[in-house]
Amino acid sequence: MTRQALEFRNVTKIFRASHRGSTEVTAISDVSFQVAEGEVVSIIGPSGCGKSTCLNLGSGLDPATTGEIYVDGERVTRPISHVAFMLQKDLLLPWRTIRENVELGLEIQKLVTAESKARAIELLEKCHLGGFVNSYPHELSGGMRQRAALARTLAVDPSVLLMDEPFSALDAQTKMVLQQDLGKTLAETGKTALFITHDLVEAIALSDRVLVMSQRPGTIIEEIVVEIPDRDNPMQRRQHERVGGYVAALMDLLHIGEAAEA
Amino acid sequence: MDSLSIESSTQRMLAGSVLLFCAFLALWEWGPTLFGIPAFIIPPASKVWSEFIYMSGNENLLFHTAITAGQVVAGLVLGVLLGMVVGFILGMSPTAEFLLSPYILALQIAPKVAFAPLFIIWFGYTVYPKILVAVLIVFFPVMINVLGAVRSIDPDITRLARAFTASRLQVFWKIEFPASLPPFFAGLRIAATLAVIGVVVGELVGGNTGLGYLLSFGEGAGNTAMVFVAIILLTLIGIVLYGLIVLAERRVLHYMPARVRADG
Numbered sequence: 001m002t003r004q005a006l007e008f009r010n011v012t013k014i015f016r017a018s019h020r021g022s023t024e025v026t027a028i029s030d031v032s033f034q035v036a037e038g039e040v041v042s043i044i045g046p047s048g049c050g051k052s053t054c055l056n057l058g059s060g061l062d063p064a065t066t067g068e069i070y071v072d073g074e075r076v077t078r079p080i081s082h083v084a085f086m087l088q089k090d091l092l093l094p095w096r097t098i099r100e101n102v103e104l105g106l107e108i109q110k111l112v113t114a115e116s117k118a119r120a121i122e123l124l125e126k127c128h129l130g131g132f133v134n135s136y137p138h139e140l141s142g143g144m145r146q147r148a149a150l151a152r153t154l155a156v157d158p159s160v161l162l163m164d165e166p167f168s169a170l171d172a173q174t175k176m177v178l179q180q181d182l183g184k185t186l187a188e189t190g191k192t193a194l195f196i197t198h199d200l201v202e203a204i205a206l207s208d209r210v211l212v213m214s215q216r217p218g219t220i221i222e223e224i225v226v227e228i229p230d231r232d233n234p235m236q237r238r239q240h241e242r243v244g245g246y247v248a249a250l251m252d253l254l255h256i257g258e259a260a261e262a
Numbered sequence: 263m264d265s266l267s268i269e270s271s272t273q274r275m276l277a278g279s280v281l282l283f284c285a286f287l288a289l290w291e292w293g294p295t296l297f298g299i300p301a302f303i304i305p306p307a308s309k310v311w312s313e314f315i316y317m318s319g320n321e322n323l324l325f326h327t328a329i330t331a332g333q334v335v336a337g338l339v340l341g342v343l344l345g346m347v348v349g350f351i352l353g354m355s356p357t358a359e360f361l362l363s364p365y366i367l368a369l370q371i372a373p374k375v376a377f378a379p380l381f382i383i384w385f386g387y388t389v390y391p392k393i394l395v396a397v398l399i400v401f402f403p404v405m406i407n408v409l410g411a412v413r414s415i416d417p418d419i420t421r422l423a424r425a426f427t428a429s430r431l432q433v434f435w436k437i438e439f440p441a442s443l444p445p446f447f448a449g450l451r452i453a454a455t456l457a458v459i460g461v462v463v464g465e466l467v468g469g470n471t472g473l474g475y476l477l478s479f480g481e482g483a484g485n486t487a488m489v490f491v492a493i494i495l496l497t498l499i500g501i502v503l504y505g506l507i508v509l510a511e512r513r514v515l516h517y518m519p520a521r522v523r524a525d526g
Contacts (some may be wrong), residue, residue, distance in 0.1 A: 094518070
């Protein structure tokens with residue numbers, strides 16, 4: 001049996017709007033899923049359905065109201081070093097060079113050594129940023145900045161990556177190139193990833209499975225196993241004849257057609 | 263435009279600037295006589311220069327200048343430290359800001375130089391009242407800018423650091439402190455010029471040292487040239503301080519694109 005790298009067990013999150021008395025908002029309700037070691041799973045759903053809440057809970061930044069979350073069999077109650085997250089914003093620190101930005105996580109975990117420095121540079125070269133090691137973030141384009149953010153996420157050698165729409169701010173072409181890099185890197189390193197997106201094709205191209213969430217309070221209504229080969233090659237996967245069928249199924253589940261007619 | 267013509271245009275600008283300064287000196291030297299303005303209203307440049315030489319020899323001018331400069335630097339350093347500490351505390355704790363903001367607002371609106379006589383009552387004719395006025399004046403621009411900087415940090419950056427298991431102290435040193443530096447330097451530039459005002463007001467109100475004292479002494483003696491010398495030296499102290507801060511800023515904020523850094 002494969003080990004579960006990430007597991008949500010009946011997780012519910014209720015937000016209390018403290019400044020407005022007793023208003024309660026249930027962001028996600030009774031969410032349960034498992035992500036096996038080395039697996040890439042996407043969560044897709046209507047906006048405001050609590051996708052990002054799942055990620056915040058998984059990273060240990062926010063506590064779940066009820067239910068439990070496990071990473072590598074260990075219960076998550078606060079941030080843990082082998083989970084790394086990446087957001088739509090690159091969040092690069094303007095006063096650090098690209099190399100120093102990549103080393104941020106290592107520095108916080110006090111793991112900076114001569115060897116780790118060499119690894120950071122190697123990682124940047126792999127992310128096609130070899131020539132920008134000593135540049136500052138403002139000197140880079142949006143796509144390059146997001147690559148640097150990916151390198152920063154990978155630098156701490158996490159076992160689980162949590163990604164919240166990491167490519168949604170990029171133009172269509174850059175996005176495909178970065179998806180390709182990510183798909184390849186995830187396959188090569190065998191890392192586990194939970195990928196949040198609202199781009200149906202992106203979810204299909206990158207993942208082993210797609211979890212579909214309902215409107216708020218979000219809960220998982222469907223699991224779709226993507227049975228297309230070449231998970232390490234999203235570009236090729238995009239062109240596969242079965243993609244259309246998956247997209248149609250997802251559109252149906254998300255009621256996208258009905259929303260357009262209404 | 264090629265580099266040669268850029269070079270020659272800067273040379274022309276430099277020459278123009280030197281020429282303008284010579285014209286200014288000439289106007290100062292001969293203008294008053296030309297327009298019939300008596301020397302006790304505007305003493306000509308040469309008279310101010312000879313007064314400067316005289317005062318250097320007989321009035322301990324260097325000592326008075328050093329006292330004033332020392333008080334300005336002391337007030338600036340203490341005011342900046344205090345402003346930073348309070349700015350960070352208020353920026354991190356909304357409760358502290360809520361509790362203290364009415365007092366801070368009141369103190370900010372109050373004209374700080376009006377405290378000079380009070381401080382002289384408390385501390386006598388020493389350096390302390392002057393330094394204290396400077397501290398009070400310097401405190402606000404620094405505090406407000408640091409507070410604003412801490413508040414405007416993207417909470418996702420802090421969350422990112424925390425997800426990397428950063429401690430509270432690491433979040434401060436790796437995120438909050440460096441993020442506050444650009445607004446801090448903007449506040450520091452304002453503070454440096456204000457510090458000179460604070461010290462001079464303190465010296466004008468009481469005491470027998472410093473350039474502020476020479477200002478009021480010159481006024482009492484009807485020695486306009488002495489007043490001019492004091493004003494020029496006070497300006498020079500401000501310019502040197504401002505220049506040092508701009509230099510420090512360029513070193514510390516070297517990562518920022520030059521056009522974003524207000525190079526003033």
